[in-house]
Every structure is written in structure tokens, then in C-alpha cells.
Amino acid sequence: MNNQQLKVRARIAALTRHHPDDQKTIDLARDFKAERLAEYIERVVDAAPPLSQAQRDKLAILLRGAVQ
Numbered sequence: 001m002n003n004q005q006l007k008v009r010a011r012i013a014a015l016t017r018h019h020p021d022d023q024k025t026i027d028l029a030r031d032f033k034a035e036r037l038a039e040y041i042e043r044v045v046d047a048a049p050p051l052s053q054a055q056r057d058k059l060a061i062l063l064r065g066a067v068q
Helices: 003-018 023-047 053-064
Strands: none
Touching: 003 023
16 A cells, blocks of 8 residues: 555544544545555456456446346
């Protein structure tokens, strides 16, 4: 994690401790996790061989959270 991410994580911890049900806390935690997930997906995709269209479609469904 870079310095900015560490600061945001610390902010989330403080907000969670004092205002766990506040919408700002919930939004910040959600956005932070989404950013970290996007970074992870990018690393995995960059390291993987090219995917077929069917494989990309299947992964897109998983990311959307659709029930199969």
C-alpha cells in the first residue's frame, strides 16, 4: 500500500471506531475496498494470458454480482 492508502485506511479505522454506522464511514470503506480490488484485478489481468470473449463475459458477470 502506498502512503495515501495507508492514510485512508487509518481514517476508516478512526471513523469506524467513533461513527461505525455513519454513511460517510460506510462510503469511505466501500470506496477504499473497491480501489484496492481494482488494483488487484489489474495486476492479475496483466499477468494472465489473453482471455477469450466467453471468459471475459463470465468474469464480468461475477463482478456485477449476477446470480447464475
